[in-house]
Every structure is written in C-alpha cells, then in structure tokens.
Amino acid sequence: MTRDSMPQVDPITVSVIEGALANIATEMGHKLIRMAYSSIIRESEDFGAALVDASGQQLCEAKQSTPLASGPLPGCVAGIMDQLARRGEVIEPGDIIVHNDPYAGASHLPDVGFYVPVFVGDELVGFSCAMSHHVDIGSYKPGSGGQVNASDAYAEGLQLKALKVYARGQRNDQLWHLIRDNVRMADVVIGDMEAEIAAVQIGARRFAELIESYGLDVFRAACTVSLDNAERKMRAAIRAVPDGDYTGVVHIDGFLDHPDPAYSDLPLSVTLKVRGDEIVADLAGTAPQLPDKPINIPFRGSVDCAILVAIKSVLLDSAVHGEIPQNSGLVRPITITAPVGCLANPVFPAPTMCRYAGGIALSDATMKALAQVVPDKVSAGVGNGGGIVFGGDSGSEAMWLHVELFEGSYGGRPQRDGMDAVDCLFANTRNNPIEDVESHNPLRIERYELREDVAAPGMQRGGLGTIKEFRMLADGSVAAESDGHKHRPWGLLGGEDGSTRATVLERADGSCVELPSKFDFLEYRLKAGDRIRAFGPGGGGYGPPNQRNPEAVRDDVLDGLISRENAERDYKVAFTADGEIDHAATENLRRGN
Structure with a gap:
C-alpha cells in the first residue's frame, strides 16, 4: 500500500x-x-x-x-x-x-x-x-x-x-x-x-x-x-538550532597501565553539522579501534543509541514538549557517520564486550557539542558509569555471579543541580536494592551513601557519586569495566570540572590497593572478609560558583555535602560562628576583597 x-x-x-x-x-x-x-x-x-x-x-x-x-x-x-x-x-x-x-x-x-x-x-x-x-x-x-x-x-x-x-x-x-x-x-x-x-x-x-x-x-x-x-517535531526542534558545526571532544581512560600509549587517553569526537532541519553527527577525530581490547563500540546498536538519545533528550525534553511517542520518526532527520576502523565503527572481529563506558562518553561528547549552541538546555559533563562482577565457585553447581552496575551522576543544569547517584544518558538502569543483593549472593553491603566534599562547584553544582562498600562472605573473585579514573567530567560556563571514580580493594588484614578501572576476573582473587570500596564520580559544575545562591550553599553545608571551608573557598560564602550566613563577609568575598 x-x-x-x-x-x-x-x-x-x-x-x-x-x-x-x-x-x-x-x-x-x-x-x-x-x-x-x-x-x-x-x-x-x-x-x-x-x-x-x-x-x-x-x-x-x-x-x-x-x-x-x-x-x-x-x-x-x-x-x-x-x-x-x-x-x-x-x-x-x-x-x-x-x-x-x-x-x-x-x-x-x-x-x-x-x-x-x-x-x-x-x-x-x-x-x-x-x-x-x-x-x-x-x-x-x-x-x-x-x-x-x-x-x-x-x-x-x-x-x-x-x-x-x-x-x-x-x-x-x-x-x-x-x-x-x-x-x-x-x-x-x-x-x-x-x-x-x-x-x-x-x-x-x-x-x-x-x-x-x-x-x-x-x-x-x-x-x-x-x-x-514524530519526525515533524524533531525537524522543528532542529530548525530552532542555528546552522553551524559544533564539536565536542571527551577522553576516556582506556587502559592507563598499558605500555603502549595508543591504548590510553582515547579521544571521542562528535561534530554536529546542523543544516536547516537536519543534523549530521560526524565522529571523525575519534581514536582508532583497539584490535585486541573490547572497548570498541558497535556502530549500529551502541554508537547510534548514544548519539540519538543525547540529541532527543536535549532538543525534545519531555518537560518542555510533553510525552512524545518513542518511534523511528524521531531519528529520520539525523545521520551518523564515523570513519571505518575507529573506536566508534570497529571492523569484525574487533571485540566489543566493554563498549559501555565509551558509549557514555559519546553521549557526553554530543552534549558538549550542543552546549556550544544551546547551553540553556544541557547539563555539564556526566560522571561515567560502568560495572563490577562478583563471583565464586567457578565451574561448580554452587557457582554464583552478581553484576553490579555502578551509578554515575549528572552535571549541573541551568536551573538545577546535577542529579546524584544515577545511571546516565543511554544506560539509565535502576539501583540494585541492598536486600536483593544480599539475599542472593554471599555479599554484604556495609556502606552505601553519597560522597561528601566532591561536588563540582558551580552556580548549579555537579551531581554526587556514591560510596558503596562490599564485603565478601565467601572466597571468590571480581572483575570490573568502568572509566573516569583519570579524566574528570567537564564543567560548563565557568563551572568547575567534576571528580573522578575510584575502586579500592581492602584485604581482611587491613592492607589496601587502588584498582584500575578495568581488570579481568581472577586477576584479584578475594577471600572471605575482603572488601571492595567503589567511589562514584561527581558531575561537572554549571556556571560560576560565586553566583550560587548562598542559601543553597548553606543547605549543602547543613546536609554535610560540602564543608564550611570549601563553601568559603569555592563559593565565597562565609558563615558566622553559629552556622548562619555572614552576608557582609560573603559580599566582600564575592567582590574579591
């Protein structure tokens, strides 16, 4: 028909x-x-x-x-x-x-x-x-x-x-x-x-x-x-963006401990070419594929999802446009290209198992490109997620495996702080309840809370990561794929960069070692009583910190999210001895006196 x-x-x-x-x-x-x-x-x-x-x-x-x-x-x-x-x-x-x-x-x-x-x-x-x-x-x-x-x-x-x-x-x-x-x-x-x-x-x-x-x-x-x-709505949203080329580049850690520098500090580049009611997303400038490491990102199935979800969420924000049917009409005006053989368009049989962190970074790069032309519609840089796998009794009928998805965090936004402790951009998975984890696995979660004093300063501060601590109740092992141990989420319009992720192994005897962002199962064998401590990243800040509402700064101090010392240093907000805002001293600080 x-x-x-x-x-x-x-x-x-x-x-x-x-x-x-x-x-x-x-x-x-x-x-x-x-x-x-x-x-x-x-x-x-x-x-x-x-x-x-x-x-x-x-x-x-x-x-x-x-x-x-x-x-x-x-x-x-x-x-x-x-x-x-x-x-x-x-x-x-x-x-x-x-x-x-x-x-x-x-x-x-x-x-x-x-x-x-x-x-x-x-x-x-x-x-x-x-x-x-x-x-x-x-x-x-x-x-x-x-x-x-x-x-x-x-x-x-x-x-x-x-x-x-x-x-x-x-x-x-x-x-x-x-x-x-x-x-x-x-x-x-x-x-x-x-x-x-x-x-x-x-x-x-x-x-x-x-x-x-x-x-x-x-x-x-x-x-x-x-x-x-749906296509008409997307085309109308694109027409509202001035024609031009807008480039966002972010870096992922890759394999920081690899002897070959080609395996670390890898750039992912997205240039949005806006012409009328269409966009071409060009990924030229992205690092070459790694032929023997699985952080390559499948072009159709991951790269397209990463780019499209960022464009759709920014240009057709449901808070502004209401509910829009999620169908293929939305993507008709958008074309994605990437050099064959780059990290975002690998050639078979390049491995792709751990494409997650790179995909988040592509979404983030797309947001960074859009920030040049619609800064009032984006957040600052996001804290990358990842995951960790616990397991034990390999090969036996009693074998167990638990996949724990790390939360990330969003950067500050034009009218709001960044969202705390959430999976971000094209991932958007849910938090795993402690009760469920402990009832199905020999794991005990002994600490799960927001990180303090790591929120990126900004007129709207960056979102907070978490601290999650796992104690092994039986011998086993652990593997991880994450990123952001070196490269911090970017700040926007004068906001400061966010904080990095970290993973620490604490042995039952009290000795500690900081783990890399990526490591294989059985590289670190765990004994009952050993603990893994995962520190989530903080998103970037949005806008100059000294323009943040002093009352919002005071609320963060009262909530234990930032210290009084950091409030004065980063936000130029002073307090009296009893914890109230010292408005005269604050005004002097913000004037640079």
Whole structure:
C-alpha cells in the first residue's frame, strides 16, 4: 500500500493506537521483570522491549526500557533480515529468533534479543522484540562484564546470529542444548531467556489483536501518521538550532597501565553539522579501534543509541514538549557517520564486550557539542558509569555471579543541580536494592551513601557519586569495566570540572590497593572478609560558583555535602560562628576583597 492509497485516519484514532502500542510494550516489560531470574533484569531493569514494523521502523518501546537495550532493536531486526536473506532462509509464523550479533544491530554479546514475527494472514506486519543483559554468555572468563582482555569477538562468548530457537512453533532442542552447555549458571541464563520469550509472545499476541481491532489498512495509516508527527517535531526542534558545526571532544581512560600509549587517553569526537532541519553527527577525530581490547563500540546498536538519545533528550525534553511517542520518526532527520576502523565503527572481529563506558562518553561528547549552541538546555559533563562482577565457585553447581552496575551522576543544569547517584544518558538502569543483593549472593553491603566534599562547584553544582562498600562472605573473585579514573567530567560556563571514580580493594588484614578501572576476573582473587570500596564520580559544575545562591550553599553545608571551608573557598560564602550566613563577609568575598 502506498501513502496515497492509505485511508484517512483522524487524530483521535492515531492517539488511541499510539497509546495501545505503548501499553503493549509496557506489558511486555512487566512480564519480563516479573519472570526474570537475575537481578540485572529483575531489579536493575537492564532490558528493552519494543514493537517494530515489517520495514524495521520502531513503533513504540516499554517505558521501563534502558535506551541502550531498546535503541538497538530496529537495527537488530534489519540485521536479522539481512542475515536470513544471505542464508536463503525465510521467516514463517511460529518462528522465534535469537540474535546478539554486535556487527548486525546488537549492542554486545551479553545483550541477547528474542524476536517474534507477527503475521496477518500470510503477510509479515512486524516484530515483537525484547533484549536483555545476561549474567554469562560463555566468554573466556566468568560473567558478562569485565572481560577486558578479550582478544577478539570469538573470546567474548556465544555468537547467536539470527538463529531460530523455535521454527514454525517447534522448539529447536539442539540449539537450546548448545546454549545451555556453553554458558555458566545455565539455569539462570536459560530462565532469563525464557522470560524474554514469554514477553515477546504476549507482545506479538497483543500486536495482532490490535491490528485485528482496527484492520491492517487503518493501523498502518495511523502508524504512518504517528511516525510522520514524530519526525515533524524533531525537524522543528532542529530548525530552532542555528546552522553551524559544533564539536565536542571527551577522553576516556582506556587502559592507563598499558605500555603502549595508543591504548590510553582515547579521544571521542562528535561534530554536529546542523543544516536547516537536519543534523549530521560526524565522529571523525575519534581514536582508532583497539584490535585486541573490547572497548570498541558497535556502530549500529551502541554508537547510534548514544548519539540519538543525547540529541532527543536535549532538543525534545519531555518537560518542555510533553510525552512524545518513542518511534523511528524521531531519528529520520539525523545521520551518523564515523570513519571505518575507529573506536566508534570497529571492523569484525574487533571485540566489543566493554563498549559501555565509551558509549557514555559519546553521549557526553554530543552534549558538549550542543552546549556550544544551546547551553540553556544541557547539563555539564556526566560522571561515567560502568560495572563490577562478583563471583565464586567457578565451574561448580554452587557457582554464583552478581553484576553490579555502578551509578554515575549528572552535571549541573541551568536551573538545577546535577542529579546524584544515577545511571546516565543511554544506560539509565535502576539501583540494585541492598536486600536483593544480599539475599542472593554471599555479599554484604556495609556502606552505601553519597560522597561528601566532591561536588563540582558551580552556580548549579555537579551531581554526587556514591560510596558503596562490599564485603565478601565467601572466597571468590571480581572483575570490573568502568572509566573516569583519570579524566574528570567537564564543567560548563565557568563551572568547575567534576571528580573522578575510584575502586579500592581492602584485604581482611587491613592492607589496601587502588584498582584500575578495568581488570579481568581472577586477576584479584578475594577471600572471605575482603572488601571492595567503589567511589562514584561527581558531575561537572554549571556556571560560576560565586553566583550560587548562598542559601543553597548553606543547605549543602547543613546536609554535610560540602564543608564550611570549601563553601568559603569555592563559593565565597562565609558563615558566622553559629552556622548562619555572614552576608557582609560573603559580599566582600564575592567582590574579591
């Protein structure tokens, strides 16, 4: 059916169908959360769920989704169709497809997706999709994070490239045996996969019922209008930005202890070329790929998500524009390019397992570029996140693994301080409750609080990181992939730079060692009683510190977030002996007297 032959659909019908699609995706998310075995899905909600039409356009996504898991789904559908076509295979009713190829739309191997094709009669009309992070994918070391020495994609685990776990409704037992036999903690991994399948099956059923309610022609016409409306909103937002080229460059640590300088202090560059109602994001100037270290970032599945989420969140802030359907219309006016062979467009089989920190930095660089032209709509630099994996009893039936996602923090904003202790930008996962961690793992969290006296000074201060302290209750090991141990989040418009991240190992005998940002499982073997102390980063400050409201400074002092000495030094706010603001002394300090 062409656009000209589509029936006319009134705005109310379009809105009702948009709402119905969003509700279907949200139901998929709830089902997945309720049925998942692992805490990274059940509590951290590191997953995405969406409905995609037959041409690969996303129609909606679950509100619980993290952008890093929902954003790749349209690209995965395109990758699946391409791979099946190359093999001469076709999609049929009753098929369920598993896919995790980072070079065909997926984000990295642990993010395994399941896809159910939806048919009306004999016609393929779309896909019900879900992607989740799994605790193990059969890589060379336990866990699905901290595989920082993977030499190539083959060392990172099972590559599941557009394979049918169900074909015409029949379970492919041989494929399931292969997966079970090649992952650690197989009951948990398979249980999470079956939860995903249940979610996409209910999504496919609801999708088909919705189409049946309105008829395929009306449904398609409504989706076309919805996609076009989203595109118009994005184009209007881009037109409000003056034409020009705006470049943001940030650096990630990479591997600071590597003898080759090409492995550390790596630049990621984003130039936004605004022309009329379109943007080209050009990543020229980004560091070359690392052929044997897994911090390369898949171009389709991670890089696109990082760039797009930053542009969408700044130019179409929901606080200003209200709820906007999250569909592919929003990305039509935006093109992304990156030199082949750079860190943001690697060539297979370059490993990609630990692409997370680089992806956050790309979002941050995009924000930094936008800060040049719309500084009233962005935050200062964000504190990068990352993750740490605890585990023990490797290879035994009693083996355990826990994936702990580190919080980051946002920089100060035009009217508000930066957000404290949150995952940021394209990650946006949830905090893992202490009770859940301790009830499923031999770990005790003995300290979890905001860091004090590290908030970046600014008219609006940077957000605060956390201190989280884990005590091992059994022997085991730990692995980590994070960043920001050297490079501080950038300040904006006179705000100061933020604070770095740090991870410390304290042995039971009291000896301490500061750990690098990235290290493999079994590099540091832990004994019961050893502790890991994780210090989260602080976001950058926004605006000159001496323009901060003295009452806000006083509140931070009373809350223990900054000291009186730092208030006077950084913000030029003086206090009387009883803790009240000394307005005369403050005025003198701010005048430079």
